[in-house]
Amino acid sequence: MSVKDKAAVVGIGRTKYYKRGQSFPMTQDEMAIKAITLAIEDAGLQKADVDGFALYSAAIDPGKVAAEMGLANLRFAATLTSGGGGAAGSIGLAAAAVASGMCNYAVSLMTLQQLRHRLGGTQVAPPADPEAAAAMAAMMRTPMTAFSQANIASPGHNFAMITNRHMAQYGTKREHFAAQCIAQRANAIRRPTSIFTEPLTMDDYFNARMISEPLCLFDYTPETDGAVALITTTVDRARDLRQPPAVIAGSANGGTGKHYSLLGSFQMPDESFASGGHRDVAKQAYRMAGIGPADVDVALLYDHFSPMVLMQMEDYGLCPVGESGPFVADGNTAWPNGSIPVNTHGGHLSEGYVIGMTHAYEAVEQVRGTAVNQVEGCEYALFTGGPATIPMSATILRKA
Numbered sequence: 332m333s334v335k336d337k338a339a340v341v342g343i344g345r346t347k348y349y350k351r352g353q354s355f356p357m358t359q360d361e362m363a364i365k366a367i368t369l370a371i372e373d374a375g376l377q378k379a380d381v382d383g384f385a386l387y388s389a390a391i392d393p394g395k396v397a398a399e400m401g402l403a404n405l406r407f408a409a410t411l412t413s414g415g416g417g418a419a420g421s422i423g424l425a426a427a428a429v430a431s432g433m434c435n436y437a438v439s440l441m442t443l444q445q446l447r448h449r450l451g452g453t454q455v456a457p458p459a460d461p462e463a464a465a466a467m468a469a470m471m472r473t474p475m476t477a478f479s480q481a482n483i484a485s486p487g488h489n490f491a492m493i494t495n496r497h498m499a500q501y502g503t504k505r506e507h508f509a510a511q512c513i514a515q516r517a518n519a520i521r522r523p524t525s526i527f528t529e530p531l532t533m534d535d536y537f538n539a540r541m542i543s544e545p546l547c548l549f550d551y552t553p554e555t556d557g558a559v560a561l562i563t564t565t566v567d568r569a570r571d572l573r574q575p576p577a578v579i580a581g582s583a584n585g586g587t588g589k590h591y592s593l594l595g596s597f598q599m600p601d602e603s604f605a606s607g608g609h610r611d612v613a614k615q616a617y618r619m620a621g622i623g624p625a626d627v628d629v630a631l632l633y634d635h636f637s638p639m640v641l642m643q644m645e646d647y648g649l650c651p652v653g654e655s656g657p658f659v660a661d662g663n664t665a666w667p668n669g670s671i672p673v674n675t676h677g678g679h680l681s682e683g684y685v686i687g688m689t690h691a692y693e694a695v696e697q698v699r700g701t702a703v704n705q706v707e708g709c710e711y712a713l714f715t716g717g718p719a720t721i722p723m724s725a726t727i728l729r730k731a
Contacts, residue, residue: 335619338426339569339576340695340728341436342376342562344369348526348683351445354556362558363391363442364400370560375573376436381562383407383434385425387417387716388686390441407434411584413724415633416717418687420724423582425563435564441688442558487551487636489594490718491543494638497605498545500653505545507656508637509536511673512549512680514665515634519677522703526555527681550637552679559688561695569731577695580711580729581620583612586721594720607639607718609646609725616725617648622711624648627727629697629706630664630671631690631714634678639718644673647713647725666704675704690714691726698730 344366346354354362371378382404384393393408407428411417418441425437483489497503516531531549539548569576590608592598603610617623624647632643641655649671650658658664664673676682676693683689694712696702702709710730717723 332427332430333619334423334426334430334582335580335621336578337430337566338563339566339578339731340422340561340563341569341572341574341576342370342372342374343560343692343695344371344373345524345559345689345692346557348524348685349556350526351554351556354444355446357444359442359444359558360391360396360399362444362556363396363440363560366440366442366558366560367396367400367438370438370562373574374562376562379403381436381438383425383428383437385409385421385428385437385439385563387411387421387439388414388441407437411722413716413722414719415635415686416719416721416723417584418633418691418716418724419714419726420582420584420716420722422561422563422579422691422726423584423724425561426579426582429563429565435568437563438560439563439688439691440558440560441686443685444556445554485543486594487543487546490636490639491546492597493593493605493642494545494636497638497642500605501656503638503641503656505537506533507641507659508550509533510659511640511664512536512637514659515674515678516681518666518675518704519681522677522682525677525682526553527677531681546636546638549680552635552684555683555685557683557685559685559692561688561691575699576731577698577728578731580622580727581616581618582724582726583615583619584722584724585612585615586723587611588721591721593718605642606652607642607646609643609715609718609723612723612725613647616713616727620711620727620729622727627671627711627713628709629675629694629712630673631676631678631693631712632673633687633690633715633717634674634680635684637680640673640678643715643718647715666706672704672706675702675706687716694726694728698728700730
């Protein structure tokens, strides 16, 4: 069953975005409840109306949050088997749930609190005594994987490898990554929600410390805290609510096995090694929506690392494969005059990192016509989850 035009996002809510750990002493659940409550108010609903959760990355325990909120009847609760790659897919999951009648109003959300110490799911403040703090850190340290032999110990190392291949294969330069970072920072500066509000220059970028060559500080997303929630229902119900519905035109959640190793052993085929791994997901999303890349008015592309924004542009046909560097350098992704504005909210790199859900929030605002950096005449907004391990995802919203 296709969910095309059968469901719509009708409510959006979010907390303030905080620098890492600064949301404490709030809990993750408290931030989630605040975001959900704001989304309910935005839609013009009551708490009793919410009866479903469509999640990704194990954002919350649905039963616990439902009990804490006093939700009367939880009829549906599911979580995609994914990390950030499932961000956009969670909206497709919500659409499937409401279109099939399994629930009436489904919440998708992410809540993120990056305290330095966590024990058994409980937030633990670091001990004041240095020796005790060191002992706690040792106890909680994740065992090194087999990839430690090659000094691949974090996602940044993986994506640096893919980035180096793209540079060698297509002549992409660090100046191209810098141009996207600078454009997104310019977008973030206009938004009161943004973590970063100072302009970013080419000199700033090239003077920044290198973390995993060729990725420097500004190519990495910062670690932040916050929560974002969206509410999805059927198009029929949406017509009677407070906000213009953001209709779900297409959604895909999956990928092909050949890109399972995007965060692993690098066994992708040569023709798509230097990519975001989204080409098959893109085909599925476009096919369901009945549109093509030329119809997309704004793209909100998951940006845990800046080069992956460029590679997703190629995956989604926004520019030819191998040509994303010059495409960005020519200003095509900048707001307001670019041919396809990308990450008009500033993205993870500059507004705040809430594992993809800020992109969904911006997509809704764009098709409503209420975004801070509004794309004139926006009819279709594309947003993605990942690149990561499978499943990766994409959802296309359209103006009602």
